[in-house]
Every structure is written in structure tokens, then in C-alpha cells.
Amino acid sequence: MQALVTKTAETTAPGELLSGKTNLIGMPFERLEGFLQSLGLPKFRAKQVWHWLYVRGLREFDGMDNIGKPMRELLKDNACIERPTVTDDQLSADGTRKWLFQYSDGREVETVFIPEAERGTLCISSQVGCTLACTFCHTGTQRLVRNLNAAEIVGQYLMARDILGEVSRDERKITNIVFMGMGEPLFNYDAVTQAGAILTDQNGIDLSRRKVTVSTSGVVPDMRRLTDETGLALAVSLHACNDTLRNEIVPINRKYPLRELIDAMRYYSEKNPSRRILVEYVMLQEVNDTPEHAAEMIALLKDMPVKINLIPFNPWPGSPYERSSNNRIHRFAKLLQDAGLSTPIRKTRGDDILAACGQLKSLSERGAREKVKLH
Numbered sequence: 001m002q003a004l005v006t007k008t009a010e011t012t013a014p015g016e017l018l019s020g021k022t023n024l025i026g027m028p029f030e031r032l033e034g035f036l037q038s039l040g041l042p043k044f045r046a047k048q049v050w051h052w053l054y055v056r057g058l059r060e061f062d063g064m065d066n067i068g069k070p071m072r073e074l075l076k077d078n079a080c081i082e083r084p085t086v087t088d089d090q091l092s093a094d095g096t097r098k099w100l101f102q103y104s105d106g107r108e109v110e111t112v113f114i115p116e117a118e119r120g121t122l123c124i125s126s127q128v129g130c131t132l133a134c135t136f137c138h139t140g141t142q143r144l145v146r147n148l149n150a151a152e153i154v155g156q157y158l159m160a161r162d163i164l165g166e167v168s169r170d171e172r173k174i175t176n177i178v179f180m181g182m183g184e185p186l187f188n189y190d191a192v193t194q195a196g197a198i199l200t201d202q203n204g205i206d207l208s209r210r211k212v213t214v215s216t217s218g219v220v221p222d223m224r225r226l227t228d229e230t231g232l233a234l235a236v237s238l239h240a241c242n243d244t245l246r247n248e249i250v251p252i253n254r255k256y257p258l259r260e261l262i263d264a265m266r267y268y269s270e271k272n273p274s275r276r277i278l279v280e281y282v283m284l285q286e287v288n289d290t291p292e293h294a295a296e297m298i299a300l301l302k303d304m305p306v307k308i309n310l311i312p313f314n315p316w317p318g319s320p321y322e323r324s325s326n327n328r329i330h331r332f333a334k335l336l337q338d339a340g341l342s343t344p345i346r347k348t349r350g351d352d353i354l355a356a357c358g359q360l361k362s363l364s365e366r367g368a369r370e371k372v373k374l375h
């Protein structure tokens with residue numbers, strides 16, 4: 001049996017548990033096998049535990065009824081099944097639901113569920129805050145506190161699944177996952193891909209790898225790595241189609257300019273010929289929404305298999321931009337569509353619940369919880 005060490009928040013590494021027990025959530029399957037073996041348990045038990053954790057969603061060892069009591073006691077002494085707790089839960093009139101989840105060190109992130117007719121998308125966070133400072137993004141105004149570990153990322157999914165009342169993989173409420181919450185996922189590559197492997201494992205949660213999308217602002221080297229090492233889907237936060245404007249809106253462009261970004265997208269497309277890359281483009285009034293900007297986008301993307309999501313900007317207090325008018329958005333979309341680019345316009349969702357990414361967390365930090373709770 002492992003010695004239990006008393007820890008304080010100061011001595012605990014990010015994601016490590018104050019209890020000193022090992023959190024089984026987020027551990028790759030092979031490591032779970034090794035952990036159980038280190039406790040003297042046979043390797044085959046890992047498959048059973050994995051099923052309980054991810055298919056049945058158990059939070060206590062007591063419910064694992066194909067595992068004998070002495071073994072469960074051993075697990076209880078040495079391991080735990082830890083998930084974040086809910087510190088805020090808001091439901092929009094349009095069904096969008098936003099949670100603030102808190103981890104054992106008190107840090108909080110946002111997770112958003114967006115129900116649509118054909119699917120349910122969970123937008124999850126990969127970092128607490130963000131080092132990048134995209135000027136349209138509220139999270140960009142918050143400093144980076146730390147990366148999340150795989151357990152904390154998968155924990156957002158498990159919590160959302162439970163709260164939404166999803167009881168089986170045959171009747172999913174969450175069909176798609178997008179890493180579009182707080183943080184740049186490719187700056188937390190190892191934890192994000194480890195979480196991706198767990199979310200798509202066929203003996204567990206079993207989401208299709210096509211339906212787990214990593215969205216990047218353009219971390220070019222890790223886009224190539226993601227392409228080579230995972231089968232996950234790719235989205236790119238583009239938001240501008242010339243370097244001068246993109247340097248301003250998405251500052252990582254100064255390090256990895258558009259030419260390099262487009263090369264990395266091409267690389268992904270060559271390796272995944274049947275897939276389209278999702279391109280996100282936030283519509284900022286008179287900043288990136290003119291016919292000239294549309295022409296630039298057409299020139300940049302016309303030969304690439306992409307789907308372009310035009311996102312009406314979600315203003316937040318102090319934001320330097322305004323949302324493009326509907327007329328300007330439709331004019332922009334029509335120009336792209338006429339050039340043969342797939343361009344649905346994303347409806348704004350959850351306007352009534354502080355839907356701009358990072359807003360809920362800021363409000364929580366200010367201690368000014370003027371909730372707009374609708375349920």
C-alpha cells in the first residue's frame with residue numbers, strides 16, 4: 001500500500017491531488033494497468049475499472065460490483081475518482097448551458113454545452129487563462145494561471161455528461177467535443193492529446209475522433225504534430241486573412257505568419273483527405289468584414305477543403321470591437337459562397353449568460369456574481 005502524504009495547496013503540483021491519492025481519471029489505459037499491478041492486482045482488472053469509470057461513469061469504488069470487496073478497499077486506500085465541482089451553472093433561453101468548474105486547487109474554468117437539432121457540442125477548456133492575447137477574446141485579458149492536466153480536461157466532459165443526464169453511449173447528449181474554451185490547446189499538447197485519446201477510446205467514452213476537434217490560433221509546429229500523432233479533427237481560429245491585420249487580432253501570427261499557417265493546414269488536409277478543416281472567423285464590424293476582406297479569404301482558402309464558420313462577435317465589457325451587422329455578415333457569407341466556399345453562419349448562442357469565453361470566470365474572480373440564472 002502506498003504511504004499517504006499530507007499536502008497543502010502550496011506544495012501540490014498542478015493537477016496533483018491534495019489527498020495524495022492517485023486520481024484514476026485521465027490516466028492512459030496502459031498506466032492504469034501498471035498502477036493496478038503496482039497494487040498487486042491483475043492486469044485484466046484495468047479493463048473492468050476503465051469500463052466503470054468511462055462507460056458507467058462511477059464516482060465511487062463501491063459500485064464496482066464485479067470487483068471483490070478487498071480489492072475495492074485497496075483501491076479506496078490508494079486511489080480516487082476525482083472530478084471538478086460545479087461553482088456556477090447557467091442555462092440560456094436557447095438551451096446553451098454554461099458551467100464554471102472548480103478543481104482541487106481552487107482554480108476555475110468554463111465549459112459550455114450547445115444543443116442543436118442533430119448534435120450536442122461540448123466546448124471545453126484546456127488552460128486556466130491564456131498566454132495569448134487575441135484582441136477579440138475575453139479570456140485573452142486574463143493571465144495564464146496554469147495548464148490543465150488530462151484528468152481535469154476529461155473531468156469537464158464527465159461532469160457535463162452527468163449533469164445533462166446522459167445515461168448511455170447509444171443515446172448521447174454530447175456527440176461532439178471542441179477544444180474551443182479557455183486556453184490555446186496546442187500549448188498544452190500532451191494533456192490535450194492524452195485527454196483526446198481517452199475521449200475516443202473504444203472501450204470507454206468512444207466518441208469518434210472526427211468529432212473531437214482541437215482548435216488552434218495557429219501553433220504551427222504542433223499542428224503538424226497533431227496531424228502526425230492523433231486522428232483528431234482540426235479547427236483554426238483565422239479571423240484575418242492578411243498578416244498586418246492578423247498580427248493585431250491574433251498576435252501569435254507574428255511568430256507563425258499566414259503562409260506557415262496555411263502550409264500546416266495543407267499538411268493536415270493531405271494526411272486527412274476526406275476531412276474538412278473548420279475555419280473560425282469572428283465578424284468584427286468594419287475591422288475584418290468588408291468585401292475586400294472576403295476577397296482575401298477567397299484567395300487564401302479557395303483550394304483548401306475547409307468549412308468556414310462566421311461567428312458574430314459576442315461583445316464583452318470593455319471590448320474594443322462591435323459585432324458586425326447582420327447585413328454585413330450576410331454580404332460577406334454570400335461572397336464566400338459564390339466563390340464555392342462552404343460558409344454557414346453560426347448563430348450567436350447563450351447571449352443572455354455571458355457567452356463570450358472567459359466572462360463567467362472573470363465575474364467569479366471579481367466576486368460579483370450577478371447571475372442571470374434562468375432555471
Ligand code: SF4
Pocket residue numbers: 130131132133134137138139140141181182183184217237
Ligand atoms: S482566442 Fe484562444 S488563444 Fe486567443 S486569447 Fe482567447 S483563449 Fe487564448
